[in-house]
Amino acid sequence: MGSTPSRDTGYWPERLAGAAPVELATDTPRLTAREYRRAVEEVSLGGGAAALLGPDDTSGGDGTAAALLTAFAVVLHRHTAVAHPVIGLDHRTPGDPAPTAGPLPVRVDVEPDLTFAEEVERTARTAGRDLRHAAELPATDLVPAGFGLVRVVLLAPGAGPDPDAEPDLDLSLERRDGVAVLCLGFNASLFARATAAWMLRHLVTLLTEAARRPELPLRDLRLLDEPGPPPLWAPPTPPGYRPLAPAGPQESLPQRLSAVAAEHADLPALSGAGGDYSYAALDRVTTVLAHRLRRSAGPGTRLALLCEHDVDAVLGVWAALKSGAAYVPLDPRMPDGRLSRILASADVTAIACSPALAGRACVLAKGRQVVPLYPVGPTADAPAPAPVAAGSPAYLLFTSGSTGRPKAVEQTHHNVLEHALAYADRIRLGPGDRLPLLARFTFDAAVMDLFGALLSGASLHVVDPLLPAPALRERLAAVGTTVVHCTPTLFRHLVGDLPESGPPTPQLATVRMVVLGGEEAGRQDFRRFLAAFPPDSALVNGLGPTECTVALQHLAGRADLTGAVLPVGHPANGVRVRLLDPDGHPTEVYGELEIVSDRVAAGYWRQPEATARAFGTGPDGVRFHRTGDLVRRRPDGSLVFQGRKDRQLKVRGHRLEPGEIEAALRAHPTVAQAALIGDERSGGDRLLAYVTAATPFPPDVEQLTSYLAGILPDYAVPWRITVLDGFPVGPTGKLDRCALPLPEELPRSGDDAPRTPVEQSVADIWCRVLGVTAVGVNASFMVSGGDSLRVLEMLSAVRDEFGVDIPLIDFLKSPTVAAVTRAIGEHVEQEQSC
Amino acid sequence: MLILTRDRAEVPDNGWGTHPTTRILVGNDFSEDVRDDRGWTGWWVQRLVWFARDGDVLVLPTAPQADFVAYVTGLTGTDPASLAFVAPPATPGTEGALTPERLADPKCAAAIADAVGDREVVHLSALWPDPAVARLARSLGVERAMPGHGFVAQAGGMLTNSKSMFRAVAGGVGAAVPPGQVCTGREVAEQAILDLLAGGEPVVVKHDFLSGGHGNEILAAGRPVRPIGARRVVTVHGRADVRGYLEDRWEWLTAQGRGRPVVERYVPDSSAFFAEYLVDDDGPRLAGTGELLSAPYAVGQVMPAPGLEPEVYAALIDGAERLARGLYAIGYRGVVCPDAIVTPEREVLFTEFNGRVTGSTHIYGVIGETVVGPGYGKDRIILERVWPEGWSTPSFATTLARLTEAGLAYTPQNRTGVVLTNAFDGTNGVMYCVVAEDLDRAWACDRALAPLFTAAG
CATH class of the missing domain: 1.10.1200.10 (ACP-like)
Structure with a gap:
């Protein structure tokens, strides 16, 4: 890397504009890590990989540095998805103990379509230019110029680490008795030795692959060896546990319920404020209700269910399924405007409802039939309904949609049955288990409990989660809860007032498993779990979007107590996963999660474009779903949730597409443009909206808030709406969201x-x-x-x-x-x- | 290019080569049968030039502005030298409009006949389906070339532009409308208003014929509302207030006895859309869609209609087509534009139809389909703006020069920029539209115009 300095003050701002610091995922949270403590992992390189790094000498020429820099950058890129990693380059010569300016930054532009040799050539060129410009700057200007981006360093051969730099990682190549040795120094306060060794193996695999297959583009060069088998799934299992029969290809949900009801006729199936039902009663009552629905709903139709969180909701679900219709659950807490949009979008034929909600249903119905789910007498009976095809839709579950209309996931009887059986298998559900139904039936979390319990002979108990924590624990104890499934938010409510150490809580003594999902869970949740629940119980953390309800699960263990987050684990039975880079190509360590499974939903209801973007069928005929979730693989193969690829927000556990709220605002007659962001000052839980005027009437914030409250769920109504004269735009003429002004925390008036x-x-x-x-x-x-x-x-x-x-x-x-x-x-x- | 309806008279080749033909386009404004408060609209009807094809005869109240004609034909590709413009003789006070008297003047027919020469007239239509135009067609002996001549001759235009007739047709064809009714008398109106107010929502009272929100007034008994799509809000507290209001306004609401007002539920926070159809002898076909911006009156449009969910769009099209078919069935031929509101609950409720060439037709039909071309509605949208209050420009030429100098004028190369949609209005403005890749960019461009035409600029 030659040097012909030329002063150019605009060089670094432009060069660093698209660069990002290499933020590697750490094993210990950065905030609570102890002081810098360097440790080293080493590995000897074989012939091909060593040859790729240049001649067998100890000086390390330009070629060696460029090749090693390239390999290091590619590995870092794969671990973080940073396209332009900035790496500090230690340019001292051996024996020079007193560096004057520390490592000099170079930006490596990783272009996955280039071969390794092409990338090396390009890196040599650009790194040489970076070094020339960096060398021109006085040391005092380096950090202000943006050189604080350097967190990883490539050391000069034989130079040893700079004691003041304290990088996360430093890499060097040593020649010992003619053998090339790669040395990865790491901050042992942040990284486990196993993690450093894992990364070092990635370097070796990459170099070996590049030497063996020089014609391959970078994106096709492997980093990982063949993954080992997932860890043994060994949850606490009740005595006498018997695995459930697999789903038959033509088996529908009502068929399985009838079979379970026949086997466990007298066992309790369902309880709640609205009554108690044995399996026999549940089967009979839902058949009678299905018979009542026959004029309003049937195969090929969709039936809305407007029910409070009580047994009516469960009875309605099964009655709808037995009728052959797909059910569309409606939460009566939602405003009429929101429910009207769902009804129109789902094109329902009728609304079945709790009797107490009949008036509301009539207002919403607008010409559709309304069928109150009146109680069924003890002697009422009806003929068995006609069989339902396993491939017919079971439900439409609505989530937020990016284009302004609510988006519904359509799932079939067969897939729901498969999910329920997979869930029951993972949690070892069976007769004797008692599950509280905490999630409303409008959430996919309810799918796991509602079907998992009732298709395995367990009992389901509808419990109001909005009780004060002590009362909620009492309620769980009263039903003899064995499995608790909830969001981390509800979990924190349930145990948040308990001491963090001490004997397990007596009200939770019957609990065998706690299953968390829907939001990120952390080690603090695991600690609270260990304190509150019996020692022989287990905590499961999982990830399962509405599009594939049971996808990833992780059985928490002692090792999770020191980690920054709880992983979402490994694929459940019948599920494979792939990671995709930003261009949609398979990658190995960090990328968008793609779920591959026969259980993946058919798509989004009547949204072919959104369906085509997120769903597909692979060459092997298996369905896949691109989740938009970013995940990272850990050395043990488990996956960790890393955020969203798109703009989707998660507000208090609810999926939210900013586009839907923006579209609702734009639909107002006074609004021309609208933008929505999460307020990072509140951890993203508060929404900030911005609008511009379409007419001489400026948008009225109070009017807009009231309008949105009438058509959106409360969690989707922005905390503040700000009226701007115009939107800040970037160089391409598009809205620059980062330049939107944050409203004051204090009330304006x-x-x-x-x-x-x-x-x-x-x-x-x-x-x-x-x-x-x-x-x-x-x-x-x-x-x-x-x-x-x-x-x-x-x-x-x-x-x-x-x-x-x-x-x-x-x-x-x-x-x-x-x-x-x-x-x-x-x-x-x-x-x-x- | 979108024209009015397709040419009526086909001229067979008689073996001596192609027979020369022409069309007569009449730039009238509205019929004096429905209102007589006409002001100077000579500039407004010059948008007729957008529809011109080579060899057409255009009848206008005054000779069009030459720079406007050159600008439009430069964009449409029509040869301006081939066009003939006829301005019938005027009497003092009628210079700005084609009144029935001006169209009936024998000198008018003579001037048109002179412009036609020995060519065959294959088409005659007007911006507004006025009986005076039907009489002109008869006097020229070209009734056959005028689509729907019989319907127009018997004042059918009053029907296709009446809100009371609209509700009747909507009721007949099953197009959804807001709750309300046509009021055959003051007492009926009083009770209808009170019944609707009892539901807790404001009421809009509509003049039978006025458009663009100028004929609407809102009566509210509860929380205050802003008059979006209406001229004002009147607060009432009971029957006495309603009765007093009707006593004051009945003469105006009924257009001095010509029409019947309509009373409807006013749905706050609703947006307004249109789906315009071209009705000819083969039936109606969808020509264009858009969103109407109104606060308080019409201040702009976005075309095609943006942001509608598929089922909402389908409901708009379904209802609009039902209405268009209804008018087709009774012999109307020409443009019909049903308007609808889309409520916060995403209900599509039709509010009126306009059986005439509207203020949207030339924008989507010519500027969109022809000037912008096949990308219109795909990679380009149009934001049309009424000249904003407080802006000022001395002439069409100056307006165009400022836009060009600022790099904001429309260019065929980029297919983006500002298109001037009409002639100079004679006081301080020129209507315009912005062609852009998306609505955000269109608004950004629109905001960039303000410094060019305000004192601050």
Whole structure:
């Protein structure tokens, strides 16, 4: 790498504009890691790989450095997906102990379509230019110029590490007795030795492959050896556990239920506020209800179910399935506008509903039939319904859609049955198990419990998760819960008030398994699990999108106590996974998760373009689904969730496509443009919307908020809507989201600030619960980032501080500081008058 | 190129070669049978030039602005020298419009006949289906060349542009409309308004014939609303207020007895869309769609209709086609544009139809389909804007020069930029539209125009 310095002050800003620091996933969280502690892993290189790195001398010429730099960059690129990794280059000569400026940065542009030799040639050229420009800068300018990006270093041969640099990794090539030895120094406070050895093996495999197959492009050069088998899946298994019979090719969900009901007729199947049902009763009652539905629903149709979280929802599901219709669950907590959109989009023929919701259903029906699910008498009976084809749709589950319309995943009877059996198999479900149904039937999490329990002979108990934590634990104990399946958020609510150490909680003593999913879980959750649940119970963390409900699972073990996050694990039975690079090519360590399984859903209901983007069938005839989730493979082969490839947000456990909210805003007559981002200051739980005016009437923020609240779920209503004169645009003329101004934390209007001591105290509680610095007295708790569980926490704190018990229902009618203050005032007045 | 309806008279080759033909396009505004508050609209009807083909005869209130004609024909490829423009004699006060008297003037027919010469007239149509145009066709002896002549001659244009008739047709063909009714008398209107207000939502009272929101007034009893698509909001507190309002406004609402007002539920936060059809002897065919921007009145359009979910779009098309078929069945031929609101619940409710060449036809039909070309609706959209309040320009030529200098004028090479859609309005503006890759870019371009035409600029 020659040197012909030429001063160019614009060089580095331009060069570093597209570069990113190499942020390797660490084994220990960076925040809590101890001080820098260097350790070294070494490996000797064989003939082909060694030859690729240049002549057998110890000086390490330019060619050697460029080849090693290229190999290092490719491995880092594969581990992080950073396209232009910045690597520090130690350019000292052997015996030069006193570097003046530390490693100099070079940016390597990894182009996966080039061969290794082509990439080396290009790297030599660009790195030489970087070094010439870096050498021109005084040492004091290096960090301000952006050289703080350097976290990994390539050492000069024989130079040894720079003691001040403290890089995450340093790589060097030594020649010992004619043998090339690769040495990977690593910060042992961040990385386990096994991880360093794993990365070093990747370098060796890459170099060996490049030497053996020089014609291959970089993207096709392997890093990994053949993966070993996944670890043994050995969850706690009840005595007498008997695996379930596999699904027959023509078997539908009602067929399996009838078979289970025949075998376990007198066992309890379902309970809730609305009643208790044995398996025999469940089968009979749902057959009678299906008979009542025959004029409104049948094969090829879709039946909406508007039910509260009670046994009605479960009965309705089975009645719909027996009728042959696909069910479309509706959550009555959603605004009419949202439910109307779902009804229209699903093209339902009728709405079946809890009797108490018949009035609401009639308002929504707009000409469709409404069938209240009135109780079935003890002697009522009906002929067995006609068989349902296994390939016919079982349900449409709606999620957020990126183009402005709700998106529904369509799943077949056969696939749901397969998922349920796979779940039951993994969790070892059977008669004697008792599962609380905590998720509403509108979430795919409910699919696992609803079908997993009732198709395995276990009993299902509809439990309101929005109980205060002690009451919720009591309720779980009352039903003798053996398996708890919930989101990490609900899990934290369930055990968050318990001591972090001490004997297991008596109310949870019957629990054998806890299954988490839907959000990221961390080691803190595992610690809480170990403290609260029996020592012989197990924690499972998983990932399963609505498009393939049971996909990845991880049985937590002691090793997870030191890790930064809980992995989502390995593929479940009948599932394979692939990782894809940004161009859709297979990759090995870091990429978009693609699930390959016969259980993958058919696609999105009546959205052929979205379906084509996310679904397909491989050459082997097996379906696949591109999830949009980014995952990283660990040395043990398990996968860790790393975020989203697209703009999808997860707000309090709910999938949310910004495009849907933007489209809703754009549909308002006063709005021209709309943009939505997550507020990173609140961990992304708060949504920020921006609009511009379409007409001389500027958009009215209050009107827009009220409009959105009428058509979107509460978690999708932005915390703040900001009206801009125009949107910031980038060089291509497209919206520059990063340049959108963040609204102030403090309420803009002085009128909205807390004024009385009680208002201030209530506002303080809100801030503590919501994790914000200020709230306006008229701001909605839900829109400010609150959810049902945080409501409970906040009301509990209000009760503790003021001695006032505000009913949840009353609070939700007007969830503001002002309303809570009024309620406190009224309570005090009543007390005084008594 | 989209024309009005297809040519009526086919001229067989008689063995002596192709017989020379021509078309007569009449740039009238609206019929005096429905309103008589006509102002100066001479500039507005010059959009007729967009529809011109080589050899056409265009009848306009005044000679069109030469720079506008050159600009339009430069974009459409029509030979301006081949066009003939006829401006019938005017009396004081009628210079800006083609009144029935001007069209009936024998000198008008003579001037048109002179422009036609010995060519065969194969087509005659007008922007507005006015009986005065049907009489002109008869006086020229070319009724056969005028699509739907019989319907227009018997004042059918009143039917195709009436909101009360619209509700009748919509009810007949099954197109969804907001709750409400046609009011045959003041007492009927009073009760209809009170019944709707009792439902908790505001009410819009509509003049039978006025368009663009200029004929709508909102009555609200509860929370305040902003008059989007209406001229104002009137707060009422009970029967007495409603009765007082109707006493004040009945004469205006009925167009001095010519029409019957309509009372409808007003659905806040709704957006307005159109699906325009071309009805000829073969039936209706979809010509264009768009979104209407109104606050308070029509201030722009986006074409084609953006952001509609497939089922909502399908409902818009289904209802609009039903309405178009209804008019086809009774003999109407020409452009018909049903308008609908899409409510927050994504219901499509039709609110009116306009059986005439609308303010959208030349934009999607010529600027979109011909000037932009096959990419229109695929990689290009159009944002049309009424000249904004506070902007000013002295002439068409100056407007174009400023746009060109700023690099914002439309170029066929990029297929993006600003197209001036009409002649200088005689006071301070020129209507325009922005052609862009997407709506965000269109708005960005639109915002870049402000400095060119405001004092700050």
